[in-house]
Amino acid sequence: MAQYASILFGMILVNNFVLVQFLGICPFLGVSKKFDSAVGMGLAVTVVMVLAVAVTWPLQQLLVLWQLEYLQTIAFILVIATLVQLLEMTLKRFVPSLHASLGVYLPLITTNCAVLGVAILTIENGYDYPQSLVAALGAGLGFLLAMVIFNGVRQRVEEANPPAAFRGMPITLLSAAITAMSFMGFSGVVEHLFGV
């Protein structure tokens, strides 16, 4: 159990996808202006990440079995694109209310490097199937956490009056730098907590 907790919190805090590994920066900077859309995007990414890893991990075993490892990138990205499309269609058909709130973010997720990133990382770290799923959940929750925190920071920045050259993207990047700095404090914490 400690091992799963270590992976989960390690992914959320120590190896936070956005602020430490630089994956999924585009939605992080683009969709974090409003609280609702930040949460919606974060939840959609979490769901897609877990689903994607649930499919790509067994797929990788097949590729290894057939000695086709070099097709990993192509196979994974096509699986993720198909998955996102299917998820959107399913939500639209069966849960229209959820589709209304999450649906708009789904097409954006296909080319989100965080999703392909978590699929490849779980393979490279040599996780087994349950570990991979927990890692994907952690990565998604970490993304959600970063989005929510950064949304709060941004709302304060919006009201501030920075020098003209810093308006817009530069001040956003600088506040992201400070947020990332706060996450540097977590390195080592999880290992000590769970003793793994």
Next chain:
Amino acid sequence: MSTNRQNGPKGERPKDILMRGLLHENPAMRMMLGLCPMLAVSTSVTNGLGMGLATTFVLICSEVVVSLLRKVIPSSVRIPAFITIVASFVTLVMMLTKAYVPALDKALGIYLPLIVVNCIVLGRAEQYASKNGPGHAALDGLAMGLGFTVALILMSAVRELLGAGTLLGFQILPPFVEPMLIMVMPAGGFAVLGLLIATSVWTERRLKRNRESLISDHPTHSQTLCAACPLDCGIGDPDHEDCVNEDLTERLEAAFDRANATLKERDR
């Protein structure tokens, strides 16, 4: 951004395409595309250069293939088709890097396969290559790739110099200067990119202001110009909301033209 500027006319000159990729629509510094690899691998110039060249190769090849197949691919399935084309070339680059530059392969790690989801590649395939011939598409790929590479090198040079005191692995800063480790950490990446963009915006505003002061210092026209100016702030007031706008120069030029016309009428 207007669509006609994005796609460009059919007979666009090679020089225009190159300038567009390097400066006016520089993917990293102007369009804010491909920020993930930009922030992640820019810890040393070698990594930045390797990533830039790999992306350029993928850009050129996939733009040419997309352009050649643009009449064959039905538009309803074009995005999956583009992704497959891009992914094939990324796989090729991964294999080549692994075989000939294993050190780079290790340094770039997961970001090498992630070129597939780099918005620059898919964006150019969709916006440019699917509407233009293979020659133009190849040149556009080269221009955009070089623009990305230059931005990457610039940023990684700053980070490597400040964070490790070296450039391309050679010691540059004297040993008694303590390197700022934060610069090669993730937080430094965000900060350096923010400062670089702020610097470019500041320089641009500076140039613009010089141009404006030239206009307003003009002895004969200055009074007429101020009267004809549509802005109520006077010329070049940097603290006024309207003057911060991008289209200020355009509006100033329009006002200038109008003032000239009024003058001519009065002379007549």
